[in-house]
Amino acid sequence: xxxxxxxxxxxxxxxxxxxxxxxxxAETLVEERLAACVNRVATNSTYRWDGEVxxxxxxxxxxxxxxxxYEALEERVLELHPHExxxxxRFDESHVLESFAEWRAESIE
Amino acid sequence: xxxxxxxxxxxxxxxxxxxxxxxxxAETLVEERLAACVNRVATNSTYRWDGEVxxxxxxxxxxxxxxxxYEALEERVLELHPHExxxxxRFDESHVLESFAEWRAESIE
Amino acid sequence: xxxxxxxxxxxxxxxxxxxxxxxxxAETLVEERLAACVNRVATNSTYRWDGEVxxxxxxxxxxxxxxxxYEALEERVLELHPHExxxxxRFDESHVLESFAEWRAESIE
Numbered sequence: 001x002x003x004x005x006x007x008x009x010x011x012x013x014x015x016x017x018x019x020x021x022x023x024x025x026a027e028t029l030v031e032e033r034l035a036a037c038v039n040r041v042a043t044n045s046t047y048r049w050d051g052e053v054x055x056x057x058x059x060x061x062x063x064x065x066x067x068x069x070y071e072a073l074e075e076r077v078l079e080l081h082p083h084e085x086x087x088x089x090r091f092d093e094s095h096v097l098e099s100f101a102e103w104r105a106e107s108i109e
Numbered sequence: 110x111x112x113x114x115x116x117x118x119x120x121x122x123x124x125x126x127x128x129x130x131x132x133x134x135a136e137t138l139v140e141e142r143l144a145a146c147v148n149r150v151a152t153n154s155t156y157r158w159d160g161e162v163x164x165x166x167x168x169x170x171x172x173x174x175x176x177x178x179y180e181a182l183e184e185r186v187l188e189l190h191p192h193e194x195x196x197x198x199r200f201d202e203s204h205v206l207e208s209f210a211e212w213r214a215e216s217i218e
Numbered sequence: 219x220x221x222x223x224x225x226x227x228x229x230x231x232x233x234x235x236x237x238x239x240x241x242x243x244a245e246t247l248v249e250e251r252l253a254a255c256v257n258r259v260a261t262n263s264t265y266r267w268d269g270e271v272x273x274x275x276x277x278x279x280x281x282x283x284x285x286x287x288y289e290a291l292e293e294r295v296l297e298l299h300p301h302e303x304x305x306x307x308r309f310d311e312s313h314v315l316e317s318f319a320e321w322r323a324e325s326i327e
């Protein structure tokens with residue numbers, strides 16, 4: 001039996017970034033083969049900081065990666081991100097179309 | 110004990126499509142009772158193809174379906190989608206508001 | 219061993235709301251410490267109602283909360299939401315950057 005990378009759960013990484021950093025972070029993750037694809041979505045974020053409620057325009061990056069590349073991707077985002085405590089979350093997919101999973105694994109590993 | 114459909118995990122299907130196909134695919138999934146609801150979100154996608162990094166405007170379709178309808182929805186998206194290897198991913202919800210889960214199951218099955 | 223709140227799975231709550239209610243609901247969840255952060259994303263929703271297919275502009279609220287606060291957040295959204303059967307779904311993250319998880323737990327509990 002050959003165990004293929006795409007048989008493990010495949011994670012989508014959810015990262016919020018300031019709009020002026022979205023291009024660079026998305027491109028770097030794809031160029032360095034840490035993500036096969038990054039979907040960018042415009043968002044407005046409401047959060048509490050120093051006891052005050054703030055609103056900021058941001059971009060959600062949904063980075064399609066593999067189990068094996070997740071930790072390296074998280075570290076790279078931490079290096080590139082301008083904030084000290086960025087939102088970096090992992091959501092595991094319970095199924096992925098097989099041909100897409102293959103393409104994704106080959107784009108990364 | 111009656112086992113109801115909405116007691117199984119309910120999946121959200123994450124599909125990316127070219128903007129000009131978003132309307133047709135979203136409507137078809139709802140009309141054919143493969144999804145109770147489809148949320149469309151504008152996105153810009155960064156990916157590698159033939160060794161080059163590309164950027165495309167796309168639409169993310171978040172199709173709210175049931176465990177029982179997931180496979181048929183996946184097959185239908187494959188038929189309607191203009192790409193050979195589309196992004197079709199399944200994310201299972203760990204909880205759904207009960208009245209919404211009931212509405213969703215009734216809209217589909 | 220100290221068991222910290224952020225070692226439990228952390229949920230993202232996915233809620234769709236009419237655009238004119240998005241501000242109030244997002245702010246209330248953060249002000250009342252039911253969510254550390256709410257990301258708002260514009261969407262167009264396709265769904266079936268009374269046998270007809272409808273399209274509405276809505277906003278997806280992605281509320282970053284904790285396991286302990288999830289039920290209270292769900293109840294509060296039900297009170298504030300103008301619809302009888304709103305879309306309220308829970309997605310558990312399988313990993314969160316530790317410093318972000320700490321900030322999130324402290325913002326809520």
